[in-house]
Amino acid sequence: MASVIELVDTTIVRGGQRILDSVTWTVNDDERWVVLGANGAGKTTVLQVAGAQMHPTSGIAGVLGEVLGTVDVFELQPRIGHAGSALAERVPRAELVRDVVVSAAYAVIGRWREEYDELDLERAVALLDQVGIGHLADRTFGTLSEGERKRTLIARALMTDPELMLLDEPAAGLDLGAREDLVSTLAGLAADPAAPAIVLVSHHVEEIPPGFTHVLMLRHGRVVAAGPIGSTLNDDTLTSTFETPLTITQHSGRFAARRAS
Numbered sequence: 001m002a003s004v005i006e007l008v009d010t011t012i013v014r015g016g017q018r019i020l021d022s023v024t025w026t027v028n029d030d031e032r033w034v035v036l037g038a039n040g041a042g043k044t045t046v047l048q049v050a051g052a053q054m055h056p057t058s059g060i061a062g063v064l065g066e067v068l069g070t071v072d073v074f075e076l077q078p079r080i081g082h083a084g085s086a087l088a089e090r091v092p093r094a095e096l097v098r099d100v101v102v103s104a105a106y107a108v109i110g111r112w113r114e115e116y117d118e119l120d121l122e123r124a125v126a127l128l129d130q131v132g133i134g135h136l137a138d139r140t141f142g143t144l145s146e147g148e149r150k151r152t153l154i155a156r157a158l159m160t161d162p163e164l165m166l167l168d169e170p171a172a173g174l175d176l177g178a179r180e181d182l183v184s185t186l187a188g189l190a191a192d193p194a195a196p197a198i199v200l201v202s203h204h205v206e207e208i209p210p211g212f213t214h215v216l217m218l219r220h221g222r223v224v225a226a227g228p229i230g231s232t233l234n235d236d237t238l239t240s241t242f243e244t245p246l247t248i249t250q251h252s253g254r255f256a257a258r259r260a261s
Ligand SMILES: Nc1ncnc2c1ncn2[C@@H]1O[C@H](COP(=O)(O)OP(=O)(O)OP(=O)(O)O)[C@@H](O)[C@H]1O
Pocket: 014, 015, 017, 019, 037, 038, 039, 040, 041, 042, 043, 044, 045, 046, 203
């Protein structure tokens, strides 16, 4: 077991505000984390640090065994898979789905050469199968539903065999059926011992896939609680995180929250 993210007293200051405030957090390579917090809590910021896209103002941030600020981030970033809405907006709508995935191996978005390595193409289609949309490999990205696009981007993020996978609100904007399909896909990924360490940002406990092992709870840039889901996610920590009285239930590995009566 090795750590893939190691933040020690990591603080980020922007516009005079501590948008991350003394965050200490360790993610090991066999763990699947959910980051929970209200709007503006610092979830995306912590993901940007974990993705070597932002350096701490103070404190230490270690990612994949390297300390940010002492390493060439352009060597580090290809070892990290991302799937978020910012990437979805950059994919050309006329791109074939399998090309959206395979082009990750060439660190580009958008098909830029006529011939891809046959093994790369086979891997791309296998990954699309793994996320449940192998049958869509020859469609164009623009014709996919929101949920199918999200799953395409997860397959793309896996294409480079990353050591760390970062998912920023993958279920945002999905209808109930598409959300459930995505949760199943992510549960499958979480259960795969060959899958990388995963960090998933969400606002909603209903989106936590079964098999996710740990939770980091943030409020106003500070850690409210962090640790194994079973012992960390409860009425008290959820109420404190969202600053509203909440109660949480668990059934068959899934969570649901509502206002406490
Ligand atoms: N460049 C910046 N200058 C000033 N404030 C910033 C800057 N970038 C982010 N912030 C602030 O930092 C806080 C944390 O932002 P962040 O995007 O990490 O929150 P979040 O938890 O991901 O929120 P959401 O759930 O709404 O996406 C927010 O209050 C945001 O306005």
